[in-house]
Amino acid sequence: MSDLPRISRQFSQRSVMEAIVQGGPISRASISKLTGLSKQTISEIVRGLEQEGWVQETGRTSGHVGRTAVTYELVHDAAYIMAVDLGGTKVRVALTDLACQIFAEAATPTDPRGGQFVIDQIAALAFQAAARERIPRKKIRLAVIGAPGAPDPTTGRILLAPNIAGFDAMNVLDAFEKALGVAVMIENDVNLAVLGENWLGQGQGIDNLAYIALGTGVGSGLMLGGHLVRGATHAAGEIGFMPIGADPFAAESLRTGAFERAVATHAMTERYRSLTGIQVAVPAIFENAAAGDKAALTVLDETARYLAQGIAAIAAVANPEKVILGGSIGLRPEILSRVKALIPLCFPYPVTVEAGELGARAALIGAAAIGLGQLHNTLFGVDAPDGRISLPTAQAAALKEVVL
Amino acid sequence: MSDLPRISRQFSQRSVMEAIVQGGPISRASISKLTGLSKQTISEIVRGLEQEGWVQETGRTSGHVGRTAVTYELVHDAAYIMAVDLGGTKVRVALTDLACQIFAEAATPTDPRGGQFVIDQIAALAFQAAARERIPRKKIRLAVIGAPGAPDPTTGRILLAPNIAGFDAMNVLDAFEKALGVAVMIENDVNLAVLGENWLGQGQGIDNLAYIALGTGVGSGLMLGGHLVRGATHAAGEIGFMPIGADPFAAESLRTGAFERAVATHAMTERYRSLTGIQVAVPAIFENAAAGDKAALTVLDETARYLAQGIAAIAAVANPEKVILGGSIGLRPEILSRVKALIPLCFPYPVTVEAGELGARAALIGAAAIGLGQLHNTLFGVDAPDGRISLPTAQAAALKEVVL
DNA sequence: CCAATAAGTTCGGTGACAGAACGAATTAAT
DNA sequence: ATTAATTCGTTCTGTCACCGAACTTATTGG
16 A cells, blocks of 8 residues: 555566676676676666676686676675674674675673663674674664564564663663664564574474574574564564463563573583482583483483473474574583474474574674665565565675685 | 556556445435545546446435535445355355355265365355355455465465365365356464454454464464464464473474463363362363362363463463454353463553454354455455455445354 | 677656646526 | 535546667677
8 A cells, every 4th residue: 555666676686686696707798698687687787786896707608618707796895784783691793794704793792781882892793893894884874783572663672581681771772873883773682593594504494483482581482484583573483482391370470481491501400410419501411411410310301391392382383394402501512402392292293303503693694684674675675564684695705614 | 576557547546446335325416525535536547447447326415515426335236245154064165245244154074085075065055155145256266275283375276284085185276266166265263363353343444453263272363453463484373382381392292282282172181180080171171160060170270271371372472462362261260260360460561351252153253254345356456465455344234244 | 709698778668656737517596 | 405524436647667679799600
């Protein structure tokens, strides 16, 4: 019903850009074949893109019959995205160029004072990184912030974010935009992790994907039918509150969810203590288990047993093709192997479970993915509400190498 | 990347159609204002639509300053949709016109021989109804079949459909298309129920909606972000297998899910029997409870307790704004009131729970909705993958009256 | 050196729109 | 009754995004 003027051009421009981004150096004739648009139109559009500085000539083809073709390529540094993963203990910042290469990753412990301090800290970290790589600020078009909790884009606030002091009372979005001087998107960190794994990790090409981050807390990100699921109040994936594990009707379960109390860090240490009387941290439990400690092995078995049930619940509700485990506990192979063995015992259809490939950087990469997708959409096409991200997978390798 | 020729026209045509469908009799000038397209363009498009027989002049405005306007309206009987709800015990068939009015609803017990017999039965029922209303077969453009189980559109088979004999071994889609002679869409019945309630029932205007059908079995349909969630193998919503209620690791839970064994018909009768030694049907349990039977009351309390947990699990995973209960058990107010009281005790965020407004006809109405949306998309616009259904809500009232 | 072939441009369309101007029809005010 | 104000709808002109065919240019293979 709204006014949609001149969409046709935008669409074509977008598919041309898509072809150039994904097809690497590519001739106009090839773009024409790929997109189905006429050679003449492609020439026009490419001329426009070149004038605006988005693409450039990079060479000519050779070695085949017929005239050589001029190939075009993205101008990599035409724009940059800032990706931020804001965790309770660590902040990570990365800068990506249009070709999806990550420059200048940086991380520091989160400023414990929270609120504006964290925002300033991130801004400083980002600008420092940009300066180090000689990236002019003007070329940074967008910042994507991944944070725990449920960011509400209408109010700019982040709900349910217990890990960072003062965030529940301020307009985080505005504060970031002011501090960074660019457009800012805020998204739940686990949601970004699904996107990350979907782009470059375990979930490539999978449209129905779940990511479970298990560490101090539990959270899940869900991609269904190629779309990120956010839910009514952006609280989808708060699976800590699933009525599995601890008694859901216990008063405590309303504060710390039943499932979280069955599988997260605190549950594991507590379980170990009840078995042995000794209070140790989670990594030590894994070490002890490797050394044959029976109590530690029991703790792992029980944790995996609840986790398997949690996965079964997600599978029953949403039917993902694959479930990716992440977080400090979820990434452990001891947990993965146990869960893999247990799922078929409590759930009838096949669900693939794997550990995340991107580790702790999944959210950061997801932030880059969503930012690049958004950028491409706003610059070169209709910002369709369902605009699927279509980013190169070829350069993915490059990205991974640069980053690691 | 695919070829998208001449999309612009389609888009405009679609929004004009939308304006006419929703705006009732409407003048071209008003359409112009509504859509933002120029008066001239509207005149062209409307002329085209009139020639093709989709819209017609219906009168003139009067009583206001200025020239009178010619108003246009849908040609209601330009096309029809066949909606079918294929249940284990009952088949329902309805015919809807383009204005979303339902004609000729019919229902009979499902042919117990299953397979082709059921398909022929439905075809007969439908054509009979069409003949009764003097609807020419040619005008039926599409049939939407709602069925239990997980229909796979690529193979045309329906998986996990235990209620209808022989359906797991045949290409149901093809068989229907052959028998009915029109394009056929098959969709899970509970998925259609969400769409139905979203269109005309409890879920109007709600983009994040869950529907739980609780009766002989349990199933759920999920609409998230305005999209129906189908999952990787179209098995999303098979919540009977949630590891809640019965022991999920019991061997039996792989055949009949743990949650189903805690809340569905069999669970209730079994619970009542273990308390009293008497085997009675579910309706009798409700009656006894109303009469003050303590055992029956306990059965209701316990069932509701598990159901509340199931809802909490869905809410934790998908964060719907509202959960609608349906099915013979879910529709009972005794269950609803108990669940409403229990949810806040086991889940921290607000989740509205209501009984379905459309009762057993939710799936049928959902089938009409999806069919009409599909029809409008294919006839008048891009069949966008995410094409939101935009059906009139004004005529909804009419529809309800006709149907009830 | 001459096909054969592929790349790219030029030229002449076409269809979907917009916008301004204008005629036509109606009511309200004088 | 005449005029002014107002709204509807058409006509005319123009623009923009595209297509298709013809043509030019560059290259390889024989």
